[in-house]
Amino acid sequence: MAEPDEPPRTTPPAPPCPICGKPAEPAFRPFCSGRCADVDLQRWLSGRYAIPTGEQGPGDDDPEA
Template identity: 70%
Template sequence: MTCPICKRKADPAYRPFCSKRCADVDLAHWLSGSYAVPSQDPDDIEAAIDAIEEALQDIPRKQ
């Protein structure tokens, strides 16, 4: 396995990274927002709440 930051051989102590430095670089990418998980949610919280309420209305209720 190679380090995803610098492509050197991974060190078992820092796996999947080769060193603490590369692990810290990766963490900094996450904390700064350089990495992001894509989302289908609306940006506006009110729109998100409305979308959830609409989805809940479509679910049949047990009687």
């Protein structure tokens, strides 16, 4: 006997491209294209290199500790 609250067997929709919001392509997920993937990479690298030194204070302690 099937239960009345059985969830649908449909595949969940892929999350949209975080760059432009278009549906992501499996080949480039989570992006919609290699271009958006490159844009995200550039943003990531820019943000990483843009971190000013000394913002977390002296020492090499883990800020999340």
